[in-house]
Amino acid sequence: MNPWRWLSWLVMILACRASQFDNGADKNAIPDMSDNVTERLEIINGTPNYKLIKPDKSTQWFPEREIKLDSCVRRARCEPLNKTSCLGSKLPYDKTSVHLTFYDNQYQIQTQLELYRELINVPTCWAVIQPLLCSTFMPKCERILGQDMVYLPSYEMCKITMEPCSILYNTSYFPSFLKCNTTLFPSRCENAVREIKFNTSGKCLPPLIHTDKPLHFYEGISGCGLPCRDPLYTEDEHQQIHRLVAWGAGVCLALNLLTVATFLIDWRSANKYPALVIFYINVCFAVASMGWLIQFGVGSRDDIVCSKDGTRRQGEPSAEENLSCVVVFVLVYYFMMAACVWFVIFTYAWHMSFRALGKIQDRIDKKAAYFHLVAWSLPLILTIATMAFGEVDGSSVTGICFVGYVNHPMRAALLLAPLSVVLALGGYFLLRGVFSLIAVRVSSKDVISPRAANKIRQTITRCSLTAALVAVFICVTFACHIYEFRNAELWKEAFKKNIICRLEALKEPEKECSGGVRPSVSVLQLRLLCCFAAGALMASWTWTAAAAAAWRRYAARCAALY
Incomplete structure (x- = not known):
């Protein structure tokens, strides 16, 4: 073959390789x-x-x-x-x-x-x-x-x-x-x-339950929420609290109604300030106790504190749920706040009476309209504000809806702050009244009769005891709430770790999971006892000889009719 042809083929091959x-x-x-x-x-x-x-x-x-x-x-x-x-x-x-x-x-x-x-x-x-x-x-x-x-x-x-x-x-x-x-x-x-199309349907690890409401999603597990039954408390602890509420609210209601009845059977002589304020305080505590007791109707507790999807109610009122939660909240919160305002008015009226014995009655009666305006409007403002902020939450443990079970700062602002004002003003007026009585007793011990001196002594004792007990109740309530505020994140984190551990245990069966720290049921019991004891304390103001005489006169009138 021609060598030039071979050379031309070689050049073409190299050119192709280079271009490649x-x-x-x-x-x-x-x-x-x-x-x-x-x-x-x-x-x-x-x-x-x-x-x-x-x-x-x-x-x-x-x-x-x-x-x-x-x-x-x-x-x-x-x-x-x-x-x-x-x-x-x-x-x-x-x-x-x-x-x-x-x-x-x-x-x-x-x-x-x-x-x-x-x-x-x-x-x-x-x-x-x-x-x-x-x-x-x-x-x-x-x-x-x-x-x-x-x-x-x-x-x-x-x-x-x-x-x-x-x-x-x-x-x-x-x-x-x-x-x-x-x-x-x-x-x-x-x-x-x-x-690829996968099966995307899932389920929730107990105690979590399925929910479609983003507000109720458990942190980190969308689509699942906490059940209505609070998992931080055992079933036995739930029953303990329910029994305490039943007895506490029941006894408080009975005592308050007895006090209200005592005023009603002798209304002509009892319809005077400052004693009349006790009547309104007991009316408020009686209505609040009824709010506590509604949960003991058949199926009522779940209707009050549970959403339709089985999660706990929170952020009420809502358009998706019935009004049972809101009604119970109004009965308990509004009338407890009204009782607190009436208590401050009571201490103010006593203070004014002690400052000028025998001269102040007309002046106090003329302020009755202002008393009612303040006593009913301030709690109404707080109640409306709570519902406007959507801070009404249910609790399966207490069986009621109340302010700030979820949002603790709002509970501090809408419950503890008003209680602080009640403690400050009520304590101030009561102590001033007691000091006024002590001054009268000391300056007039050679003038007043032994009967009057004994009455002043009894009044001083009763006012001092009331001031001390109210201070104790409010301070203990504060301590219980602060205990909850300080430890809530700890309990929440312990529960979350338990959920994570149980999820990991599904992959590692040998893994053991502990429950972690939980709230003390005794602290909750103490807080509830203070609430009901305050109602009983206000009812005790009619446990007097005059009240017993009024009931004897009423019994005599009833007997005369038959």
Whole structure:
């Protein structure tokens, strides 16, 4: 053959080879040596990963941003799938790789995936994490450009799980390779697993229950909420508190009604200030006690404190629920606040009476309209403000709806702050009145009769005892509320740790979970006793010889009628 022909063939071959490597392709790309180039690999800087570029119509697009999504791959060893489904859904490929995990074989991976099925107890997490688990534990693997390549899950697939699964992300539940690092999870990568339809229905780990109300979602577990029955208290503790409320409110109601009846049977002589204020105080405590006792009707407690979905009522009033919670709140809160205002008026009236014995009666009677205006309007303002802020919450333990069971600062502002004012003003007027009486007794001991001196002494004793007991009741109430405020986060965190531990125990059966710290039922009992004891104390102002005489006269009148 002609040597020139050989030379021309050699030049043509070299020219073709040169043009193949000098066509503008990325120097980091792995070339396709085949005819008809349809795809290529571009290395992702700083990682062992590649973008698989497929310049054809099958490439997916991200419509929100008009960005083309390419597959992301990494060198691995492919092996046939031992199981063609993942978490109950069929996989659209037949080969996988174990190189994205810490595990050595598919049997270990299947065992681990079965354990992750317990994430069904975190419904919103379960709904979004299944594609991530399958694309990581059982990823697609195939031969690309002569090399085994495994398809990587995208960073977006991982990131979307962070909030729904947040309750477990900072624990040992997930291995490090599921913590959304950008080496394993490159951004904007198309993955075949995203097209698989999974069963997204979940359930809630007891004691949590399913709810669709975001307000009731338990922290970190959307779709689940705390049950109406407070899990921080045992069933026995619930029954203890219910018995205490029944006896305390029942006795308080009986004593208050007896006092009201004592005034009514002798209204002509009893209808005078400051004694008449005791009548209004007892009316208020009687109505509040009725509010406490409503829960003991058949099915009433659940109707009052529980939502329709079985969670505890909070943020009332709401359009979705009935008014039973709000009605009980008004009966208890409004009339207890009214009783407190009437108590301050009572101490003021006594103070004015003691300052000028025998001269002040007309002046006090003329202020009656102002007393009523203040006593009924101030509690009304507080009640309306509480409902406007949506701070009425139910409690399965006490069986009523009250202010700030959830929002403690609001309870401090709408309950403890008014009680502070009552303690300050009531204590001031009572002490001033007692000092006035003591001054009268000392300055007039040689003038007044022994009977008058004895009456002054009894009044001083009663006022002093009332002031001391009211101060004790309010201070103990403050201490109980402060105890709850200071420890609420501790109890909440202990309960959350227990929930997390029990979720982890589903994956690690040998793990033991303790209940952690809980609130003291004795503190709650003490707080409730102070409430009912205050009502009984106000009723005791009619436990006098004059009241007994009034009942004897009433009995005589009734006997005369028959």
